[in-house]
Amino acid sequence: MRxxxxxxxxxxxxxxxxxxxxxxxxxLPSESELSAAYDASRVTVRKALEALRDEGLVxxxxxxxxFVSADPLRQSLGRLGTIEGQLAASGLAPxxxxxxxxxxxxxxxxxxxxxxxxxxxxxxxxxxxxxxFARVTVWCPEKLGSSLSRDEVERSPFYEWLPIExxxxxxxxxxxxASADDADVLAIPAGSPVLVCRRITTSxxxxxxxxxxxxxxxHRTEFVVDLPRSEPSIAPTGMRLVE
Amino acid sequence: MRxxxxxxxxxxxxxxxxxxxxxxxxxLPSESELSAAYDASRVTVRKALEALRDEGLVxxxxxxxxFVSADPLRQSLGRLGTIEGQLAASGLAPxxxxxxxxxxxxxxxxxxxxxxxxxxxxxxxxxxxxxxFARVTVWCPEKLGSSLSRDEVERSPFYEWLPIExxxxxxxxxxxxASADDADVLAIPAGSPVLVCRRITTSxxxxxxxxxxxxxxxHRTEFVVDLPRSEPSIAPTGMRLVE
DNA sequence: GGACGCACTTGTCTTATACTTGTCTACGAA
DNA sequence: TTCGTAGACAAGTATAAGACAAGTGCGTCC
Numbered sequence: 138m139r140x141x142x143x144x145x146x147x148x149x150x151x152x153x154x155x156x157x158x159x160x161x162x163x164x165l166p167s168e169s170e171l172s173a174a175y176d177a178s179r180v181t182v183r184k185a186l187e188a189l190r191d192e193g194l195v196x197x198x199x200x201x202x203x204f205v206s207a208d209p210l211r212q213s214l215g216r217l218g219t220i221e222g223q224l225a226a227s228g229l230a231p232x233x234x235x236x237x238x239x240x241x242x243x244x245x246x247x248x249x250x251x252x253x254x255x256x257x258x259x260x261x262x263x264x265x266x267x268x269x270f271a272r273v274t275v276w277c278p279e280k281l282g283s284s285l286s287r288d289e290v291e292r293s294p295f296y297e298w299l300p301i302e303x304x305x306x307x308x309x310x311x312x313x314x315a316s317a318d319d320a321d322v323l324a325i326p327a328g329s330p331v332l333v334c335r336r337i338t339t340s341x342x343x344x345x346x347x348x349x350x351x352x353x354x355x356h357r358t359e360f361v362v363d364l365p366r367s368e369p370s371i372a373p374t375g376m377r378l379v380e
Numbered sequence: 381m382r383x384x385x386x387x388x389x390x391x392x393x394x395x396x397x398x399x400x401x402x403x404x405x406x407x408l409p410s411e412s413e414l415s416a417a418y419d420a421s422r423v424t425v426r427k428a429l430e431a432l433r434d435e436g437l438v439x440x441x442x443x444x445x446x447f448v449s450a451d452p453l454r455q456s457l458g459r460l461g462t463i464e465g466q467l468a469a470s471g472l473a474p475x476x477x478x479x480x481x482x483x484x485x486x487x488x489x490x491x492x493x494x495x496x497x498x499x500x501x502x503x504x505x506x507x508x509x510x511x512x513f514a515r516v517t518v519w520c521p522e523k524l525g526s527s528l529s530r531d532e533v534e535r536s537p538f539y540e541w542l543p544i545e546x547x548x549x550x551x552x553x554x555x556x557x558a559s560a561d562d563a564d565v566l567a568i569p570a571g572s573p574v575l576v577c578r579r580i581t582t583s584x585x586x587x588x589x590x591x592x593x594x595x596x597x598x599h600r601t602e603f604v605v606d607l608p609r610s611e612p613s614i615a616p617t618g619m620r621l622v623e
Numbered sequence: 624g625g626a627c628g629c630a631c632t633t634g635t636c637t638t639a640t641a642c643t644t645g646t647c648t649a650c651g652a653a
Numbered sequence: 654t655t656c657g658t659a660g661a662c663a664a665g666t667a668t669a670a671g672a673c674a675a676g677t678g679c680g681t682c683c
Contacts, residue, residue, distance in 0.1 A: 200676030312598035355555035476675030
């Protein structure tokens with residue numbers, strides 16, 4: 138339960154925009170409709186929309202309506218979102234291809250977080266418009282992974298299938314030279330620079346439940362971090378594709 | 381010795397905050413709720429909260445509530461600003477060596493932010509215990525840079541010498557292969573992976589005033605980013621050295 | 624084609640309620 | 654004196670519900 142309703146609505150709208158539910162340049166539902174949909178007053182909905190406008194995500198014209206900003210100048214993701222959502226927002230077709238799906242003994246750095254034992258390891262290739270842009274490996278404890286099927290994790294984001302609610306995440310971003318294996322699946326020369334991102338996702342009670350390693354070709358991806366100084370209302374952190 | 385109730389409550393709250401029970405930026409239960417929960421009067425709860433406020437751990441706004449202070453953010457921003465400080469903290473001797481100090485026409489991506497014209501460009505090498513660990517280039521408008529001397533920027537961080545107050549910053553993090561030049565000054569093989577971080581720092585009124593490009597050898601550095609899930613609040617962002 | 628009206632939108636108010644912190648007084652116990 | 658309880662009141666915030674002005678799009682009538 139959130140004490141501040143309009144922030145929750147802003148979050149939800151931000152996510153829906155990021156998912157591409159409202160195409161760029163297209164109209165959002167009117168304030169009255171949103172008000173009815175969220176069962177909130179128009180004032181509250183407006184505050185949410187105005188918050189999004191401050192982020193440059195949407196804009197409004199009197200007598201016309203609210204619409205997704207044509208050029209999201211600083212499209213910023215304040216929450217733990219999926220890269221796929223951003224892809225969809227920029228009009229690219231996301232695709233997931235599962236390379237491996239197996240239960241294995243936890244690798245060293247995974248065991249350090251989850252504890253020793255068997256884990257589900259899913260190796261996956263993410264594509265945008267047919268072009269590979271990320272090799273992702275996800276590990277989760279055996280007891281969580283046992284309810285998942287390979288088809289499921291190929292269809293939609295991993296965490297959607299987990300029977301628990303996720304909390305926050307910590308990720309480290311580093312650079313490396315592509316291994317022969319990664320170079321192969323990403324269709325880049327071996328040894329060329331890649332961004333390596335390791336993420337530890339915890340459940341709402343703080344236990345690490347999901348570990349992942351993302352490898353991005355350097356020429357296609359970069360991280361954007363906003364460091365606000367004065368008003369800590371939102372500190373967006375996200376990733377975006379560079380063209 | 382008489383047990384002092386409000387100090388005990390303050391201790392308990394401090395621990396709950398430290399455990400992350402209340403995410404940074406999140407509202408705490410109201411004074412009335414805490415009062416009921418601890419079976420103490422509101423005055424006592426208030427004294428506990430005020431003690432935490434004096435420590436800078438929480439803050440309050442009238443009519444709104446108590447929330448975990450945003451201080452960690454500013455801290456990490458400061459940390460980002462001075463990697464050198466981190467080095468010193470870990471017992472390494474930081475050193476700055478100015479490679480270039482000159483006024484030049486703004487390069488393309490700099491001109492895009494600062495506008496065309498002449499800028500001060502400072503190329504610098506950062507060392508830890510004699511080992512180079514970052515090549516940094518800073519650009520700032522000519523009228524700001526004209527009051528700086530080469531000795532000054534070699535002695536202490538760039539922004540300390542600027543006659544204006546800085547606001548927030550946006551930085552992008554990417555990977556690349558080391559150029560021949562960078563490889564040379566960083567003492568790494570040409571073409572080996574490096575982290576490239578470009579930062580746009582704005583003044584308090586939102587004007588970009590400082591642009592910088594940091595190049596780190598991949599084997600020594602990585603970024604750490606915390607991602608909150610549902611709370612649009614504070615996302616501490618920092619960088620640390622890897623072993 | 625041009626003028627008009629209608630339905631709908633955002634922008635900007637007011638009024639009211641519930642809840643919050645901020646501050647104060649009065650009183651009791653060790 | 655110090656610490657605690659109990660309560661009252663002021664001031665601020667979030668939200669609800671609604672009224673009204675102003676702008677937009679569209680169909681209709683002349």
